[in-house]
Amino acid sequence: MKRLILDRGFLDGKAISLCKKEYNIDILIPVRSNMDIYVDAMALFQQSDVQWVECKPPSEEVKKPLRLRPKAISKREQKRQETRRQLKQQQPSPPPEKILIKREAAAIGEFRSWDSCNVPLTVVANREHYADGHQELWFLIDTKEVRDPTRSRQEYHLRTSIEERYRQLKCFNDLTHFTSRAFSMVVNQVVFIMLAYNLLQFYLLKQGRKELNQKTLPHIRQQLLPSDNYLIVNYQNYYGLFSPFELIGFVVKLGEEARKKIAAKCERIGRELESVLMNPRPP
Numbered sequence: 001m002k003r004l005i006l007d008r009g010f011l012d013g014k015a016i017s018l019c020k021k022e023y024n025i026d027i028l029i030p031v032r033s034n035m036d037i038y039v040d041a042m043a044l045f046q047q048s049d050v051q052w053v054e055c056k057p058p059s060e061e062v063k064k065p066l067r068l069r070p071k072a073i074s075k076r077e078q079k080r081q082e083t084r085r086q087l088k089q090q091q092p093s094p095p096p097e098k099i100l101i102k103r104e105a106a107a108i109g110e111f112r113s114w115d116s117c118n119v120p121l122t123v124v125a126n127r128e129h130y131a132d133g134h135q136e137l138w139f140l141i142d143t144k145e146v147r148d149p150t151r152s153r154q155e156y157h158l159r160t161s162i163e164e165r166y167r168q169l170k171c172f173n174d175l176t177h178f179t180s181r182a183f184s185m186v187v188n189q190v191v192f193i194m195l196a197y198n199l200l201q202f203y204l205l206k207q208g209r210k211e212l213n214q215k216t217l218p219h220i221r222q223q224l225l226p227s228d229n230y231l232i233v234n235y236q237n238y239y240g241l242f243s244p245f246e247l248i249g250f251v252v253k254l255g256e257e258a259r260k261k262i263a264a265k266c267e268r269i270g271r272e273l274e275s276v277l278m279n280p281r282p283p
Contacts, residue, residue: 037123100128
């Protein structure tokens, strides 16, 4: 472990010093307004020589379609997006005190005004400007030297995504449903659910569906299940797609001799599959 991103509930100077000195783990955590380091930082960041860096929003990722869409579907999607833009423009604008126009960040190192923490700290200030002219300022402390304050800000916002993953594991992946009081069974429950969760994330990444990794398990299952079900029939380098009922109706209409041939072939394939599945792995 190299990095811990925490919320204010874990503010503990001794624990932060221990993590940094003994285990070389860097901590990123916000500061409470009633702490001495907060008061000192507030005074220092009011100075005119502090270099503020504008935090630009990340560029939106352009998703390439997995396959070419038919023209009719592409045209329909363009029309839908245009309708969404028009509806958004018709909505009333929020009040000026709610409109964020700019974000800035700055960092000052070598803070030692936290008595219970005996390692030097870097304070990262985050300043937000609103349309009515007022500003909001909040601070993060970091145990490592910060060269780019915008990066620390981005790292801290990962916490919300991490907490959402924990919520999914607890509420939708049955992580906390322990039916046994045996410690070995509890460990088995945690390990196998975490393994299944990681395998699912790898699968979504490989399939190009990483936008689903923040969805609940029922929603992911609904998105990944096939929308159609077909049986493929192959004959002399030709194939056809049939629904189960369509294929059954087709077979019923065949003559007696053809049905006997199909039944005999299905029995032979079934016996072959049974013998193969007895030893699925090579010796």
